[in-house]
Every structure is written in structure tokens, then in C-alpha cells.
Amino acid sequence: MSSAERAEPAEAIRTELAAAYAHGPGKAVRAPRWTAPPVRNRRAHSVGLSRLADIPLLGPALVRTLTAALAPRRWEPWNMYNDHRAYPSARSAYLVDATLRLGADRRPIDPVRLLLEGAEPLPDPSTVTSAAIELTVDPGRLPDGYGTLRDALALLEAGHLGGALVEAGLAAGLAAQARARGAGGASGVVTEVTLSHGTAVTWSWERVVAARSSALSPLGLSADPRPLPAEILQRLIRDSRPPEGSLAGPSGAHGLRHRLAVRGVTGVRDGLYALDEGGLVLIQPGRVTERIQSAFGLGPGDVDVAGMNVVWVITADIGAVLRGQGPDGYPNTLMSAGATAQHVCSAAAAAGLFCRPVRSFDEPAVEATVQADPGEDLVYMLLIGRPRALDFCYDLTSPEDPTWP
Template identity: 75%
Template sequence: MTDPMRTALATAYAHGPGKSIQASNRTVRPDRYRAAHSVALGSLADIPDFGPALVRTLTAALAPHRWEPWNPHNDHRAYPSPRCVYLTDAALRLGEHRWPIDPVRLLLEGERRLPDPSTVTSATVELTVEPHRLSDGYGTLRDALALLEAGHLSSALVEAGRANGLAVHASPQVGGGGSGVVAEVTIRHSTAVTWPWQQVSAARSSALGPRGLSADPRPLPAGVLQRLLQDSRPPTGSLAGRRGGGALRHRLAVRGVTGFTDGLYELGEGGLMALRPGQATQGIQSAFRFGPADIDVTGMNVVWVISADVDDVIRGQGPDGYTNALLSAGAAAQHVCSAAAAAGLFCRPVRSLDEPATEAAVQADIGEDIVYMLLVGRPRAQDFCYDLTDPEEPTWQ
């Protein structure tokens, strides 16, 4: 094994259990650079054919959607971020030139003028990560969290673009290049709406209340879970790839769903395959440092576990294999989050867990590592929040 591959494996295994996520004295809010010159994102609407759809796509995927005044991590967008710090920055590239995007003020930053709209045939969104925005207490785990978030954002762009009738394709960038870009999303004109707008615009619940994170204890109808499985299939152009193929495995611990026996399942192209009946969510609860009063894992309707054989991935893809696996896992998780929102469910991604205990609970193979976990259920009550989205229905639908 080459030295770069050994380094990649060591990095992956350093993201395992034992990390402290206690906040340090250092602020977790980034001192974000603000450009002296900028242009309104809406100026892109002048691009023939796909300009207005491009503006709608970037706004839907990047801009804040709501603000929860009671929540210490209160500004929410179309994709989740640890403590709402937002570790991923996006920049728009048109031809050879790029403009950092301010997602809050909806501005393209920089002194360079936009090109003649008639010459623009495609746009590319470059994603870079800033793990240092999380507190030092996260250790090297913050690197993994940043890449997972970048995967989420790439899928948010793919979904929003396809819902606006655009051809969208996300791709990982090997080694980050000289610019530190970890993924790119290329957007072009198309003629068909190929993704439901409901999965882009549905209100997303964090399911976090004053008494912690828990699901409605009433049984969940079977049709809701079936819809979740169907609607979370990755679309063309997603970094998630084909479900049931590639480096990732998906296992679901199911509880309290009408028509489904409580137990552990594996998800592939053919749907759910039963692995073991019983209280599968109960076994996963012990993998959390938090008790049921804080995060009631046992009471979730679905605990969606994403895993990968990191050693095989790195041997097959080289040192960038682990990075690609994290991006892919984040991308797949975003599609689950969107499908859950459309079905009236919450979908809470988590990474602060005891990996060996989780691996035992889901019957992971030797050498297999937990990459990501999603807690899914019906909210007990609607979150109290300020809605920041446009109250008018989009006229293009």
C-alpha cells in the first residue's frame, strides 16, 4: 500500500468514536469575508433560455428558508449543517471566471463584470469546505462533517435544478485541485421538469423541541415509508449514484410502521430486504452518548444507517476514495431528507455516535465502517419558526 493510501486510511479511522463535540471558548460563527463589490444574483436572469431557472435554482438550494427564534442553532436552509454553521461555500463559474455567492444577501461577490448573457451556455457551482468554522473540540471529525455537508448541498442543487427544468450534473473533484474545490455542479438548459417541486419546497422540520429530539409515538402508515423509499431514489446527476451499487450500503432499523415487522432491513434497488426481526432501534440507542431524554433513538420510525468498507474503497479508488464516499453519503442523505420533508416527516442527520456499537447493532461486516446516520419520524408538533421563503407560489410550475 502506498503512503498516500495509508494516509487516507489513517484519516478515515481518525473520524471514529471518541471525539469530543463540546464547544470550545472559540466562537463557532465564521468571520465570513464580505466583498466590497457585488452584483445581484437576479442579474443572471438575463441569460437566455435558462437564466431565470438558474436564479430560482441557486436561491432554492442556497438561501435561508426559516429562522427558529427559540433554537440556539436557528437559521435553516434546504440542506442541514452541524450547528447551522454552514461549512460549505459556493462560487459560480461562468467560463473562466468565478464569483463567490453570498447566500444570505443573494449576491455574486467580486469586481469583475458578468459576461455578455448571450455568450453563456452553462454555469458551474464550485463547492469548497471550511471545517475550521466548527469549534476545535470536534477534532478531525469536522473534516468528515464538512464533506458530508458538501454532499448534501450538491444534491440540493441537483434537485432544485431538475425541478426547474435544467440539466444538472454533480461531480467530485479529485484532490480538491489547487483551488480546494471538493465538488462541482454543472447546470445547463433543458426542456423538461424532471423532479417534483414539492421535494424542494416542502417545509423541513428539525424535530428538535424543548424536550429533545423524538418522534410521534403513533404508528406510521405503511404508505408513508413506501413513499419515502421511492422518492429518495437518487436522480440522474447526483453524487449519490445508484442505490444498491457503488461503495455505500443502506440499512434501516424500522419501528412502529403499519404493515412492516419491527426489525433491521437492507435497502437496495429491489427495495427493502429483511435482515433481522426485533427491536433494532433499541440496539442503536446505546451507540449514542445522549440518553432517550435528549435523543429518543428507540422511538424513531426509521433509523437509516449508511456504511462503507473504507479499506476496499481506498484500495479501489485510491486516496480520494474516502472523500468521495463521504460526498456520496451526504448526497444520498439529502435525497432522504427531501423525500421525508415531502412526506411530512423529519430527517435528522447525526454523526456523533459510537461506531463499534452501531456496527454491531446493524450487523455490519468486518471492515465496514459507519459513515452517516439519519433519524426519521413524524414530528410531535410543528416547529415554531419565521418562514423566510417567498409566500407566492412559483409561476413556472
């Protein structure tokens, strides 16, 4: 290998790292939009998602999985961003598109109409043994004011949706495996989730269909001020462990580190905790959520960070990740963080809590508050608490499906 060939990967890493560190609260990544090949009529042979039930063994569980992970679940008439699904999306813009691949057949999924779009008839169901869902991103659906932060938000959302697909697949009795593809390359596919016939249910359907809340916030986002029982925090920690096949991997995978600022939990000292395979370890007692409030992009009248029961902070050493994985390391880290957050959100919903992912913060100030190592960067933050009231919303889930609550 020539010196020029050896220098090229190093230069690509330096370029990616410089981009990651140069853009305010977000970190730039290259995530090109996937462009479908031209077809005469993409909807000429569109069919309902329910047609997949004809596939032997795999079909009914596949329909159940895709519906649970992709379809809208509720509509909030009082909310500025009122379309809600199984995973969070900035401004409810839904920056991720899903395409179902059955062998050589590829079909964009319309999650609202529950349609599979296609220019040709569906393949013979008897020939289908597995399915793959390809995820592509379109950061341009967010306003220009987000700048390069749009790219990071899109990849975090791709991680969320990948996590939702794995959870729903496992709960429906399928074998599920997610694989990250970095910034997408020429195809634009950033994540692929493979679903095949399984032998047992290995995830809780309760966590898949639990009523999710981002908390009431027309007059400011805040948590119920009453003490939170310790067993709810313990349940949150236990149930947030990623399932096998997730992009999140086990605790500490992909270089992710977790610190929790805890406040107002019965029998648990307020303070900063590290989370590892052994559980919570106290780092420093005190009112850490109040210090994070001062580093947040909005005041307590808009988002009461200081009053949250848990502020879950996810960090990673981006430099080390890029040196180990190359230029795709940072996009992969974002998607892993998104999948991790999805599992936390699912556990929170099952425990009756809201979970609001955020990216509006002063990174150096939060990193100092949570005692991040010098090489660590703040990747994602989750605001968790008990809602003050139940959401007023229209339930969009099927009243004919007994598996939904």
C-alpha cells in the same frame, strides 16, 4: 515505472486509511480551505442573483435553482441553531461556500443577501451557455472540540448541498451533473455542479420546496409515538432514490450500503432491513432501534433514538474504496453519503416527516447492531419520524414567488 513510483500511491492510501481509522467517532480527511486570489475590491461589481435571469434560456431557471438550494428558508427563534436552509448543517454553521462560474468569470455567492460578489462586471449574458457551482469547505467554522470530525462533517455537508443543487436544477428544468473532486487539491474545490439548459422537468419541485424539519428538540428530540402508516414508509423509500446526475448514484454506488431499523409502522414488522434496488428485505426482527439507542452518544432524554420510526444507517468498506480510488476515495465516499442523505431528507419532508442526520455514535457498537460486514464502516446515520408538533418559525421564503408553498 520505478519501484519507488509504484510505492508512492500505496503509501498515500495507507496514510489516508490510518487517518480514517484513528480518530474516534469521526474519520480524518484532508479538505483544505479554498483561498480566493487577491482582488482589489471583491464587491466592486456585486450584483443581485436576479441579474442572472438575463441569460437566454438558462437564466430564470438558474436563479430559481440557486435561490431554492442556497437561501435561508426559515428562522426558529426558540432554537439554539435557528438558521435553516434546504440542507442540514452541523450547528447551522454552514461549512460550505458556493462560487458561481460562468466561463472564466468566478463569483462567490452570498446566499443570505442573494448577491454575486465580483471585482469585474458580469459577462455578456448572450455568451453564457452553462454555469458551474464550485463548492469549497471551511471545517474551522465548527468549535475546536469537534477535532478531526469537523472535516468529515464539512464533506458530508458538501454532498448535501451538491444534492440540493442537483434536485433544484432538475426540478427547474435544467440538466444537472455533480462531480466530486476528493479532498479538493490545490484549488480546494471538493464538488462541482454543472447546470445547463434542459428539455424537460425531471424532478419534483414539491420535494425541493417541501417544509423541512429537524423536529422540535428544546426538551429532547423524539418522534410522534402513534403508528406510522405503511404507505408513508413506502413513499419515503420510493422518493429517496437519487436522481440522475447526483453524487449519490444508484443504490449501492460508491460502495454505500443501506440498512434501516424500522419501528412502529403499521403492517411492517419491527426489525432490521437491508435496502437495495428491490426494496426492503428483512434481516432480523426485533427492537433494533432500542439497541442503536445504547450505542448513541446521547441518552433518550436528549435524543430518543429508540422511538424513531426509521433509523437509516449508511455504511461503506473504506479500505476497498481507497484501494479502488486512491486517497480521494474516502472524501468522495463522504460526499456521496451526504448527497444520498439529502435525497432521503427531501423525500422525508415531502412525506411530512423529519430527518435528522447524526454522527454522534459508537461506531463499532452500531456496526454490530446492523450486522455490518467485518470490512464495513459506519459513515452516516439518519433519524426519521413524524414530528410531534409543527415548528414555530419565521418563513424566510419569498411571498411573491407562487412556486413556494
